[in-house]
Amino acid sequence: MKNKARGLFDEQFRLDKIGKQNDPLVKLQAHIDFEIFRKPLEAHFELGKDRSLGGRPPFDYLMMFKILILQRYYNLGDDNTEYAILDRLSFMRFLGLTISDTVPDAKTIWNFKNELAKAKVIEQLFSLLDKILTKRGVILNKGKMVDASIVEVPIQRNSRAENQQLNEGNIPDDWKDQPDKLRQKDVDAKWVTHNGKSYYGYKDHVKADEQTKLITGYQVTPANVHDSEMMGALIDKRDRGQKMYADSAYRSEKIENELNAKNVISSIHEKGYRNKPLTKAQQKRNRKKSKVRARVEHIFGFMTNSMNRMYIRCRNFIRAEATIGLMNLTYNLFRLTQIKVNLRSL
Numbered sequence: 001m002k003n004k005a006r007g008l009f010d011e012q013f014r015l016d017k018i019g020k021q022n023d024p025l026v027k028l029q030a031h032i033d034f035e036i037f038r039k040p041l042e043a044h045f046e047l048g049k050d051r052s053l054g055g056r057p058p059f060d061y062l063m064m065f066k067i068l069i070l071q072r073y074y075n076l077g078d079d080n081t082e083y084a085i086l087d088r089l090s091f092m093r094f095l096g097l098t099i100s101d102t103v104p105d106a107k108t109i110w111n112f113k114n115e116l117a118k119a120k121v122i123e124q125l126f127s128l129l130d131k132i133l134t135k136r137g138v139i140l141n142k143g144k145m146v147d148a149s150i151v152e153v154p155i156q157r158n159s160r161a162e163n164q165q166l167n168e169g170n171i172p173d174d175w176k177d178q179p180d181k182l183r184q185k186d187v188d189a190k191w192v193t194h195n196g197k198s199y200y201g202y203k204d205h206v207k208a209d210e211q212t213k214l215i216t217g218y219q220v221t222p223a224n225v226h227d228s229e230m231m232g233a234l235i236d237k238r239d240r241g242q243k244m245y246a247d248s249a250y251r252s253e254k255i256e257n258e259l260n261a262k263n264v265i266s267s268i269h270e271k272g273y274r275n276k277p278l279t280k281a282q283q284k285r286n287r288k289k290s291k292v293r294a295r296v297e298h299i300f301g302f303m304t305n306s307m308n309r310m311y312i313r314c315r316n317f318i319r320a321e322a323t324i325g326l327m328n329l330t331y332n333l334f335r336l337t338q339i340k341v342n343l344r345s346l
Contacts (some may be wrong), residue, residue: 024073024334025094031337036132037125038062044121059104063095064112065125067104070094072323072330075308078106078113117322126329130216134238138336143210143267144239145296146246148227149303151324152201152311153189163191188317190222199223202320204310205230206328208296210245214335215299215328220321231255235262243267245293248286269293303331 041061070091071081085091085103097103104112116122133139162172166187175185189201203225207217216238219230228250235244240263248269259266269286272278278286303310307330314320 023090025070025090027337027341028333029094031340032333034062034066036128037065040121040124040128041065044119045115059108059112063097064104064109066095067109068113068116068326069330069333071109072326073307073334075311077313078109081109082106113322114319117319120322122322122325122329126218126325126332129329129332133214133336134216138212138339139209139214139216140211141209141238141242143243143245143292144216145208145210145293146206146231146234146244146250147208147293147296147300148203148205148230149300149310150192150194150199150201150223151204151320151327152199152309153186153314153320155200156186156189158185167191184315186315188222188320190224192223201312202317202324203227204300204324204328205234206296206299207234207239208299210243210292210295212335212339213295213298214332214339218325218328220317220324222317228252228255232258235259235264239264241265243292245289245296247293267292299331299335302334303327306334307331 038061045058045061067081067085070076070084071078074084076084082103082105085095085097092098092101130139134141158166162175165172167190171187191198191200192203193199201223203221203223205219205221205227206215208215217234217236219233221230226249231246231250232255235258243265244259245267246269248271251268251271255268256266267289269289270278270282272282300310307327310327312320312323312327314323
């Protein structure tokens with residue numbers, strides 16, 4: 001069959017058809033005001049910049065940030081992100097690009113992301129959204145949930161002796177003499193065994209609003225850090241007077257005392273012990289708590305399924321912390337979109 005000549009509005013017709021296929025990016029664009037992120041991004045990149053030097057102007061900082069959101073939602077590497085923007089009309093529409101515009105290459109995307117990671121800008125952007133949603137009453141602050149999940153990274157092919165040195169906090173001597181090799185190694189990620197299976201990477205510790213399931217705080221650690229160790233770091237003054245839900249892994253005398261000292265009400269699952277099983281009353285209380293606590297698992301379920309697995313491509317803690325922060329921020333943007341869509345349908 002002979003191809004017909006390209007029409008003036010063919011691209012728009014195709015985009016309209018994509019929109020009718022329930023494109024999540026259309027909803028995201030419709031319900032999220034990305035302009036709130038422009039000022040802090042420009043403030044960071046323009047700080048100390050000498051405009052008299054000239055040179056090619058950089059890509060729009062907000063567009064570059066939206067590229068990182070695309071990366072996290074679809075879990076793409078830098079090269080695949082560049083290809084996908086060139087290939088997908090839906091990506092171009094989300095970024096405000098046309099077929100004739102220049103697309104940032106993989107190196108430009110990496111450099112932008114790395115700059116944000118070094119300066120901890122992602123944490124600032126996450127906090128900015130959190131403050132806005134709190135001020136607008138979207139985050140209800142009537143209860144909080146805490147949980148953690150492993151975020152895997154590419155496995156390092158190290159010898160047993162090298163892994164032992166790394167676990168002790170030491171860099172193998174022969175790596176120190178090979179800077180190129182050392183740059184390719186992740187000396188910060190750690191192994192952990194969970195439910196009989198070994199994982200390598202980091203851990204995303206999150207605190208979420210009980211009713212909206214929006215993440216209100218997070219901490220990133222190597223994967224071998226126990227979930228309960230980060231409870232103290234996740235609590236802040238806004239949690240005062242609220243119930244704190246978590247599974248029994250967080251139950252300890254230390255944490256109970258810490259919550260009490262900070263005027264936070266413990267709704268952590270109670271534990272049974274050898275020769276001292278849970279009473280029927282304790283089991284009943286745990287079942288009641290589970291109805292709330294289970295909601296935090298929806299967060300990691302969305303990241304695993306809709307965001308295509310909790311897996312990142314990083315080689316050190318600084319980049320992993322920023323990438324996991326982006327993962328949490330991306331989740332919040334899509335969760336906020338879902339909340340707004342549900343409110344409109346009522």
